[in-house]
Amino acid sequence: MMPADEPPRVEEDGLTRKMTGDRRVHREMILEVANLTMRFGGLTAVSAVSFAASRGEITAVIGPNGAGKTTLFNCITGFYRPTGGAIRLHRANELPVDLHLLPGHRIARAGVARTFQNIRLFPGMTALENLLVAQHVKLMAATGFGIGAVLGLSRYPKAERQAVELARQWLSATNLLDRADDPAGALPYGAQRRLEIARAMCTEPALLCLDEPAAGLNPRESDELARLLLEIRGQGTSLLLIEHDMGVVMRISDRVVVLDHGKLIADAAPAAVQGDPKVIAAYLGEGDEDEEAEA
Amino acid sequence: MTPAQAIRDAAIAAAVAFGLFVMLVGLRTDVGPEGGLILRQRWGQVALLCGIVFAGRLAITTLAGRRALQPSTAPGPWTARLQRAGKLLAPALLAVALVLPAIPGIGRYELDIGILVLTYIMLGWGLNIVVGLAGLLDLGYVAFYAIGAYSYALLAQYFGLSFWICLPLAGILAAFWGVLLGFPVLRLRGDYLAIVTLAFGEIIRVVLLNWTELTNGPNGISGIPRPSFFGLPFSMAGGEGTFAGFFGIEPSPSHRVIFLYYVIFALALLTNWVTLRLRRQPLGRAWEALREDEIACRALGINITTTKLTAFALGAMFGGFAGAFFATRQAFISPESFTFIESAIILAIVVLGGLGSQVGVAIAALVMIGGFEVFRGLDEWRMLVFGGAMVVIMVLRPRGLVGTRTPSIALGEKRAIGGDLVGEGRG
Numbered sequence: 001m002m003p004a005d006e007p008p009r010v011e012e013d014g015l016t017r018k019m020t021g022d023r024r025v026h027r028e029m030i031l032e033v034a035n036l037t038m039r040f041g042g043l044t045a046v047s048a049v050s051f052a053a054s055r056g057e058i059t060a061v062i063g064p065n066g067a068g069k070t071t072l073f074n075c076i077t078g079f080y081r082p083t084g085g086a087i088r089l090h091r092a093n094e095l096p097v098d099l100h101l102l103p104g105h106r107i108a109r110a111g112v113a114r115t116f117q118n119i120r121l122f123p124g125m126t127a128l129e130n131l132l133v134a135q136h137v138k139l140m141a142a143t144g145f146g147i148g149a150v151l152g153l154s155r156y157p158k159a160e161r162q163a164v165e166l167a168r169q170w171l172s173a174t175n176l177l178d179r180a181d182d183p184a185g186a187l188p189y190g191a192q193r194r195l196e197i198a199r200a201m202c203t204e205p206a207l208l209c210l211d212e213p214a215a216g217l218n219p220r221e222s223d224e225l226a227r228l229l230l231e232i233r234g235q236g237t238s239l240l241l242i243e244h245d246m247g248v249v250m251r252i253s254d255r256v257v258v259l260d261h262g263k264l265i266a267d268a269a270p271a272a273v274q275g276d277p278k279v280i281a282a283y284l285g286e287g288d289e290d291e292e293a294e295a
Numbered sequence: 296m297t298p299a300q301a302i303r304d305a306a307i308a309a310a311v312a313f314g315l316f317v318m319l320v321g322l323r324t325d326v327g328p329e330g331g332l333i334l335r336q337r338w339g340q341v342a343l344l345c346g347i348v349f350a351g352r353l354a355i356t357t358l359a360g361r362r363a364l365q366p367s368t369a370p371g372p373w374t375a376r377l378q379r380a381g382k383l384l385a386p387a388l389l390a391v392a393l394v395l396p397a398i399p400g401i402g403r404y405e406l407d408i409g410i411l412v413l414t415y416i417m418l419g420w421g422l423n424i425v426v427g428l429a430g431l432l433d434l435g436y437v438a439f440y441a442i443g444a445y446s447y448a449l450l451a452q453y454f455g456l457s458f459w460i461c462l463p464l465a466g467i468l469a470a471f472w473g474v475l476l477g478f479p480v481l482r483l484r485g486d487y488l489a490i491v492t493l494a495f496g497e498i499i500r501v502v503l504l505n506w507t508e509l510t511n512g513p514n515g516i517s518g519i520p521r522p523s524f525f526g527l528p529f530s531m532a533g534g535e536g537t538f539a540g541f542f543g544i545e546p547s548p549s550h551r552v553i554f555l556y557y558v559i560f561a562l563a564l565l566t567n568w569v570t571l572r573l574r575r576q577p578l579g580r581a582w583e584a585l586r587e588d589e590i591a592c593r594a595l596g597i598n599i600t601t602t603k604l605t606a607f608a609l610g611a612m613f614g615g616f617a618g619a620f621f622a623t624r625q626a627f628i629s630p631e632s633f634t635f636i637e638s639a640i641i642l643a644i645v646v647l648g649g650l651g652s653q654v655g656v657a658i659a660a661l662v663m664i665g666g667f668e669v670f671r672g673l674d675e676w677r678m679l680v681f682g683g684a685m686v687v688i689m690v691l692r693p694r695g696l697v698g699t700r701t702p703s704i705a706l707g708e709k710r711a712i713g714g715d716l717v718g719e720g721r722g
Contacts, residue, residue, distance in 0.1 A: 077594060108596030116594075122587035124717030125580075126702045132577075133584040137596045139577035156576070168706070181705045185716035203595055 029090055030055040030207050030238040031076070031112075036085035036100075038071050045071040047262040048085070053207070053255070055092070058229060058239040060249045060270075063259035064282055069242045070117065072259065073211055075100070076240070077114040078107035091206045109137055113205035115196045117212045117242075123185025127176055127195055130184050131167035132160075134202035139163055170198035174228060190221040194228065201232065208232060210241040214248045226252050250274065258282065298357075305353040312348035316341050385654050388661075392560060396553045406552050408668045410559055410624065414617055415664045417563040419644040419656040421613030424570055426642065427651035428579060429606035430586025430720015431481070432489040435496025436641055438476075439469040439611040441633035443618020445503060448516040448628055458522035458623050462616060469615025470608040477607040481600060496638055503630040515629025522623050524554055555624055562620060566613045567653055573609075575703045582606050583651075583703075586720035640664075647688055649695030650719065658696060 031053040038046040046068040053059040061069050074080045076087055076099065087099040089110055097110045108114075122130050132139070142159030171177045174194040179187055184195055193213060200208055213229070214222045226248050233239055233252075243249045249256065249270065256273040258266035260282035266273050273279055321341045327333035395401055395409055418440065425433045446465040450456045456464075480491045503510050510516065521529065523538075529551040530537040538554075539546035573579040581602045584592050593599055622628050644663055648655030663681070670677040692698055698714035 079590075079593075104593045105596050105598045108594055114594050116591070120588050120591040120594075122584045122591065122718075124587055124700055124712055125583060126705065126712070128704060128706060129580060129583075129702055132704065133580050133592070133597070134595050136577050136581050136584075140581075143576055143578070164704070164706075177706075181702065181707050181710060183712040183716045199595070 028055045028092075029053060031059075031240065032086075032088040032090065032096070033072075033076070034086045034088070036072065036075060036087060037083045038068075038075055038080060039083045045262050046075065046082075046259075049259065049262070049264045050085075051257050051264060051267050053238060053240050055090075055238050056233065056236060057254035058233055058241065058252050059255045059257060060253035061240065061242045061257045061259060062244075062246075062249060062273075066261075067259040067282075068262040069259055070211060071262075073114070073209060073240075073242055077112060077209055078102060078104040089207065108203055108205075111204075111206035112209060113200035113203045113207070114209040115193075115200050115211055115213060117215065119189075119192045119196055121184040121192055121196055121199070124183055126181050127171065127184055127187065128164070128167055128180045130195060130199050131170060131202045132163055134199045135163045135166065137203075166202060166204075167198075170201050173231065174198040175224070190217055190224075193217065193221075193225070197228065197232075201237070205237060207238045207240060210239065210243075212242055212244060214243055214245040217245075222248055301353055301356045304356055305349045308352040309345045309349035312345050313341065316344050320344060385657075388654075388657065396556055403549055403552055406549070406556050408665060410552070410556050411668070412661055412664045413556070413559040413563050414621060414624075415641065415644060416657050416660040417559065417566050417617045418614060418641045419648065419660050420563065420566040420570060420653060421610050421617065422641050422645050423648075423651065423653070423656050424573075424582070424613070425606050425610035426645050426720075427649075427656075428570075428574065428586065429582040429603060430650075430718065431603060431606065432485070432720070433492045433607075433610070434489050434635075434638055434642065435492035435494070435499075436610070436614055437633045437635070437637040438496040438499040439473060439614030440618040440621065440637065441499050441503060441630070442469045442472050442611075443615030444622040444628045444633070445510065445516075445618075446615065447619035447622045448519045449509065451520050452516060452518075458520065458619070462619050465619035466612040466615040469618065470612040473608045473611025474604055477604045478600075481603045481607065493635070493638075496633075496635060500630050500633050503633070510630075513629060513631070515627055515631070517627040519622050519626045519628065521551065521626060522554070522558065529554065555620075559617075559620055559624075562616050566616075569609070569613075571653065578602070578605060580703055587718040643685070647685065647695055649692075649697035649699075649714075651700060651717075652695065652697035655695055655697030 029052040033052070034050050036046055036049045037044065049068075049072060051059075061072065063069050071080065075082045078099065082100050085100070088096040089099050089112060090096045091111055099107055099110065099112065102110060122133060125133070139156075139159055143156045168177065168180075171180050174197060176187075176191060176195055176198065179191060184192065187195060193216075197208075197210065197213065200210075210229075214225055217225060222245060229239060229241070229252055241249075241253075253270050256266070256268065256270050257264065258273060258276070258279050260278075265278045265282060266276045268276070321337055323335045323337060324332050325335050392409075392413070396406060401409075418436070422433065422436045425431050425436070443465040446468045447458065447461040450461045450464060451458075476492070476495050480488060480495075483491055504513055506512070523529070527536065527538040527541050530539070531546050531548065534540045537546070538550055570579075574583075581592065581597050584595075584597065585599065585602055589599060592602075621632070625632075640663070644659045645656055647663070648657070648659030662684075667677065667681065670680065673680065688696065694714035694717075699711035700714070700717045701711055702709050
């Protein structure tokens with residue numbers, strides 16, 4: 001399945017994965033973060049971090065509070081312009097895209113969707129409308145950039161039917177079909193989390209970035225979320241997630257990247273990370289580090 | 296609420312009223328018999344007003360309960376009923392507006408008011424795109440109205456172009472200025488955007504006032520050509536080649552008024568039609584999404600700048616159309632007509648009607664502009680009446696007459712969304 005023309009640069013960048021041979025089909029990378037540095041004034045939030053997320057896998061980014069996870073995330077999704085380094089998206093059969101050079105809205109168009117730590121839905125719009133806004137770029141092209149549709153050209157209704165169909169699919173995948181016509185702001189917290197994921201998926205991304213998707217969910221909802229994320233992976237979308245709920249992380253991730261004080265301290269399979277003394281030190285505050293343990 | 300509480304509540308209301316009226320009503324300066332100023336005291340009237348407030352408050356709290364005075368944006372039982380009635384109300388208003396010139400007893404004066412109201416409805420609907428849908432607070436909307444008016448006046452004066460050619464040109468020019476203003480300022484948010492748009496409105500007015508060679512400054516432009524009926528001018532003389540002559544009817548000054556009425560009626564309907572259509576389409580949804588959460592929009596690949604610009608340009612375009620119409624109706628324009636108070640009135644119409652609601656804006660324009668004209672007999676008291684009415688609406692319905700939002704699409708039945716969930720936009 002691996003294309004013969006996979007760029008050899010991957011190996012040279014020192015971004016080779018340490019995985020066993022039987023997972024080779026998933027080895028192609030989707031996201032490459034190389035030497036990423038982000039400074040805010042004198043504070044270096046992320047310092048020369050390099051890792052790669054593989055296509056069709058769930059990559060988790062973990063670390064104590066203030067480790068730079070969300071900063072890293074905001075760099076990848078275009079909310080911050082990194083001070084240094086590169087972020088590249090490798091879609092199948094396409095040239096790599098330099099995400100760090102794109103303006104914010106282009107990143108979603110390139111195929112990276114995200115959710116937010118503090119949910120950012122459109123609260124006054126219905127669940128269905130939220131999902132249709134997510135398909136704006138596609139629908140806008142079908143309307144002839146707004147002009148054709150006002151004049152009633154025929155291409156738009158079909159595009160809208162397809163968009164509603166896609167929205168309906170994701171509503172039923174996230175178990176929200178019966179709440180489709182309710183305003184997003186009136187949904188319970190867990191449903192809002194799921195709707196945000198559904199909305200991100202409606203942009204039909206190659207890489208879905210989730211910022212603490214399990215925050216504030218009860219154990220049953222966390223289980224449902226884990227199932228949903230595995231289902232999304234099964235459909236061929238790669239995932240990158242920041243998560244504090246170690247139960248979820250260890251159960252579903254294929255690979256775990258650990259940050260501490262803006263530096264990458266581990267990048268391995270979940271089981272290996274759990275036993276890594278550096279990771280344990282970072283979380284338990286061994287030695288000079290006095291980070292609060294949490295997880 | 297017990298009677299004792301009700302009385303205490305009413306007493307507080309009366310005390311507030313006393314605080315207000317003690318200076319406003321209680322003391323009055325008059326010209327005395329010797330020609331000097333004397334201070335007249337009117338404690339009787341103050342007592343009367345406080346008594347009215349006390350009795351009124353007591354009556355409201357005991358009859359309707361305190362609950363009736365709570366502000367609300369959620370769709371309550373009576374809003375649901377109003378909405379059902381609203382489905383009939385909008386077509387009914389439309390029908391009345393359509394046949395207005397034919398209704399017996401409607402004379403030239405009434406039609407003039409009708410034209411004025413429709414102009415403000417159109418301006419309200421145009422501004423509703425910017426403020427109501429896209430959530431961008433624009434305090435300088437009158438600038439586009441002025442650009443439209445002056446576009447037509449100057450093009451007609453210098454190039455002799457007719458109204459029907461200038462109408463689209465005025466819209467395009469206003470939209471062009473909307474984009475030109477939008478590019479630098481749309482990165483500003485909230486209060487800052489409001490201040491810059493306010494300044495823009497003033498700049499346009501000051502330029503019109505001082506560029507005397509082009510605009511004739513404060514003297515304005517007079518003799519702006521009236522519109523023709525598809526090439527047939529309205530003339531009192533009648534005869535061949537005029538409207539009356541062509542149709543073989545008695546020449547009458549009311550022909551032109553009726554024609555102007557239908558022109559602005561069609562323009563307002565065009566504004567409404569475009570807005571309603573766009574609302575159900577990606578562009579309109581993107582505007583509303585932008586009002587709800589700009590950051591989420593960006594994460595979904597929506598280009599915030601161009602989306603805001605389209606809202607700004609489209610709103611400006613309809614303002615420009617209305618301006619061109621204003622110029623041809625008045626046949627005379629001067630910078631006097633485009634002061635900040637016009638922007639404020641249009642914004643008040645949109646806010647009182649309910650941000651984003653087409654019917655609400657139409658009703659608010661009808662009540663504010665129509666009511667203002669009808670109550671001309673009240674002289675300066677009408678300002679008090681309107682101020683009071685606005686305060687009452689803002690207290691009881693903080694999100695305007697129609698504070699709810701109707702979804703643009705639904706799998707099942709469309710249910711109104713309470714105003715407390717709908718964002719107001721932060722620019």
